[in-house]
Amino acid sequence: MTRLELTRVTVELGGAPITAGCDLMVRDGERVGLVGPNGSGKTTLLRTVFRAVDPVGGEVALDGDLVGTLSQRQIARRVALVHQEPVTDFDHTVEDIVALGRAPWQGAFDRTGPAVRAAVTEALTLVGLPGHRERPIGTLSGGEKQRVLVARAIAQESPLLLLDEPTNHLDIHAALDLLELIRALRRTTLCVLHDLNLAASYCDRLYVLDAGRVVATGAPADILTPELVRDVFRVECVRLTHPTTGKLLLAFTASP
Numbered sequence: 001m002t003r004l005e006l007t008r009v010t011v012e013l014g015g016a017p018i019t020a021g022c023d024l025m026v027r028d029g030e031r032v033g034l035v036g037p038n039g040s041g042k043t044t045l046l047r048t049v050f051r052a053v054d055p056v057g058g059e060v061a062l063d064g065d066l067v068g069t070l071s072q073r074q075i076a077r078r079v080a081l082v083h084q085e086p087v088t089d090f091d092h093t094v095e096d097i098v099a100l101g102r103a104p105w106q107g108a109f110d111r112t113g114p115a116v117r118a119a120v121t122e123a124l125t126l127v128g129l130p131g132h133r134e135r136p137i138g139t140l141s142g143g144e145k146q147r148v149l150v151a152r153a154i155a156q157e158s159p160l161l162l163l164d165e166p167t168n169h170l171d172i173h174a175a176l177d178l179l180e181l182i183r184a185l186r187r188t189t190l191c192v193l194h195d196l197n198l199a200a201s202y203c204d205r206l207y208v209l210d211a212g213r214v215v216a217t218g219a220p221a222d223i224l225t226p227e228l229v230r231d232v233f234r235v236e237c238v239r240l241t242h243p244t245t246g247k248l249l250l251a252f253t254a255s256p
């Protein structure tokens with residue numbers, strides 16, 4: 001069982017308010033999306049979960065435990081992060097990166113131990129990169145790098161997965177592939193996504209952030225109305241139904 005609960009979370013950075021009184025819950029097994037315009041506070045909210053940012057107000061709880069009472073190691077056993085920056089550390093091999101996922105579970109970090117090697121093999125096989133183990137990370141494509149970060153999260157065995165724009169640098173095939181891979185992992189996930197159609201097809205529920213506040217939450221088809229999209233994202237759209245998946249499909253036009 002895993003459960004993430006943010007209650008009235010308020011964050012200030014550099015003396016400026018970034019989020020204000022945000023409530024957000026991710027229940028066991030759910031795939032929850034966090035959407036909103038650039039600068040609305042999505043990444044900041046995500047960062048409160050692993051204490052990269054401490055709120056000035058409100059609470060963040062993992063399975064009922066306030067994250068402020070947990071060590072980084074305890075948090076890392078419960079939460080894995082797949083972030084948006086491409087891996088730029090050219091010197092490390094794929095194996096080095098994935099093995100880092102085992103660090104929260106080890107006494108003295110030993111990335112060459114047989115248990116770690118087995119975990120790396122299993123994770124790389126799951127993400128479809130079993131032959132990439134010895135490759136320097138800098139030689140991989142953007143899609144492959146993202147898969148390596150997912151493999152690291154798999155090796156971490158944390159029940160909650162946080163994803164910050166995981167499809168950002170990916171072409172549409174790689175983006176759909178990655179989301180399908182994450183869906184197949186069946187972890188509880190909170191995922192920041194910019195593409196509302198990807199969010200609508202991938203997520204059970206969405207939270208919409210605007211200027212640091214949660215302005216809507218619910219099933220994508222219930223909340224992504226033309227009015228909300230206009231108010232929050234400043235574009236016009238019409239709602240369609242995907243002919244094969246039956247999912248909500250938004251067709252956008254720039255506002256006049």
Ligand SMILES: Nc1ncnc2c1ncn2[C@@H]1O[C@H](COP(=O)(O)OP(=O)(O)OP(=O)(O)O)[C@@H](O)[C@H]1O
Nearest residue numbers: 013014016018036037038039040041042043044045
């Ligand atoms: N360390 C910091 N000091 C001051 N302001 C910050 C800091 N980090 C972030 N901010 C500001 O907080 C606001 C929210 O940023 P955040 O990255 O959370 O937004 P976001 O919704 O994830 O944006 P994007 O979609 O562009 O990634 C932005 O205005 C940003 O400039």
